[in-house]
Amino acid sequence: MSAESTHLFTAHERSFETSRFVYPVVSRRSHGVSIGVNLNPDKVCNFDCIYCQVDRVEKSETRFVEMPELLRELDEMLAMVTGGELFETAKFRDTPEHLRRLNDIAFSGDGEPTTYRNFDEIIAACAELKRKHGLDYVKMVLITNASMFHRPAVERGLALLDANQGEIWAKLDAGTDAYYHLIDRTTIPFRQVLDNIAAAARVRPIVIQSLFMRVENVPPSEAEIDAYCERLNEVAAAGGRIKLVQVYTIARRPAESFVTPLSNEEVDAIAGKVRAKTGLPAECFYGVAL
Ligand code: SF4
Numbered sequence: 001m002s003a004e005s006t007h008l009f010t011a012h013e014r015s016f017e018t019s020r021f022v023y024p025v026v027s028r029r030s031h032g033v034s035i036g037v038n039l040n041p042d043k044v045c046n047f048d049c050i051y052c053q054v055d056r057v058e059k060s061e062t063r064f065v066e067m068p069e070l071l072r073e074l075d076e077m078l079a080m081v082t083g084g085e086l087f088e089t090a091k092f093r094d095t096p097e098h099l100r101r102l103n104d105i106a107f108s109g110d111g112e113p114t115t116y117r118n119f120d121e122i123i124a125a126c127a128e129l130k131r132k133h134g135l136d137y138v139k140m141v142l143i144t145n146a147s148m149f150h151r152p153a154v155e156r157g158l159a160l161l162d163a164n165q166g167e168i169w170a171k172l173d174a175g176t177d178a179y180y181h182l183i184d185r186t187t188i189p190f191r192q193v194l195d196n197i198a199a200a201a202r203v204r205p206i207v208i209q210s211l212f213m214r215v216e217n218v219p220p221s222e223a224e225i226d227a228y229c230e231r232l233n234e235v236a237a238a239g240g241r242i243k244l245v246q247v248y249t250i251a252r253r254p255a256e257s258f259v260t261p262l263s264n265e266e267v268d269a270i271a272g273k274v275r276a277k278t279g280l281p282a283e284c285f286y287g288v289a290l
Helices: 003-017 067-083 121-134 152-162 177-184 190-203 222-237 264-278
Strands: 023-028 032-038 102-108 137-142 166-171 206-211 243-248 282-285
Touching: 003 152, 003 206, 023 067, 023 152, 032 067, 032 243, 067 102, 067 121, 121 152, 137 152, 152 166, 152 190, 152 243, 177 190, 190 222, 222 243, 243 264, 264 282
Parallel strands: 032 102, 102 137, 137 166, 166 206, 206 243, 243 282
Antiparallel strands: 023 032
16 A cells, blocks of 8 residues: 555545544445435434334534535545545454445434425535535435325425435334324324325335334234224325335334344244335344343
8 A cells, every 4th residue: 555545545544534424334234335324313213113223322512514524525435435435444354345336425414304494506516516426326215104295395305306316215104194203203193194295205206114113022913014004005005106015023122121023933024014005115223132
């Protein structure tokens, strides 16, 4: 390694380690690298899901999104992944060759990304950076609880995603109002979320992400999963398109100790019911013993 590249490597490693808004993840699921963009560094969310992994007890150092700094970090990270420098860093050195491709830029982080006030502006600026790096094929994934789609700035942001290989992964963790409030612990009405999902799915096909678990050792009832399948069918009946249902369970230790994973068989059974009752494709993501 030449002196110059050593210098570059060191500088990049330092800035990567201290990034506040952008973080790379190697994802076997997406067969490549996903660059996460955190639009909620203040760790504030309009949901308080019982399975959330964000540690809200420990205060964050960064409270607000500084857009120029976020874009600088993303610019640098895109260069690091495409130039291969990321894989010279200690953390990513062992990444297998076939996973060293950039799959997506994912808007997720420590809260609900669509609550960010200038959501459309940030999506536009990130899409512009993606273009600048010649990465038209790279997806932009919005991981969302679907609570804010009705806001004009979010609607504009979703349209920008559509124009830039965007994909919407919307959370739906329940079939009934009571279970939704038990799991997602929010003041946002279930009806609002369901209407938002249907409205977004009418414009483009979306992915549904659902996380089921044991609460105080009790898995969701058959009736709850039946109701959940009915909610999915209502999206289709309203003219919405769902391209995939992802059925998850707990894979990392959540904040609440009374939440534990389902068995692989239980996850399979839910996905099987989704396929049988809705005709939609469903993928399973299993848990780990905690
Ligand atoms: S919506 Fe996401 S970030 Fe917010 S509480 Fe739920 S899991 Fe956590």
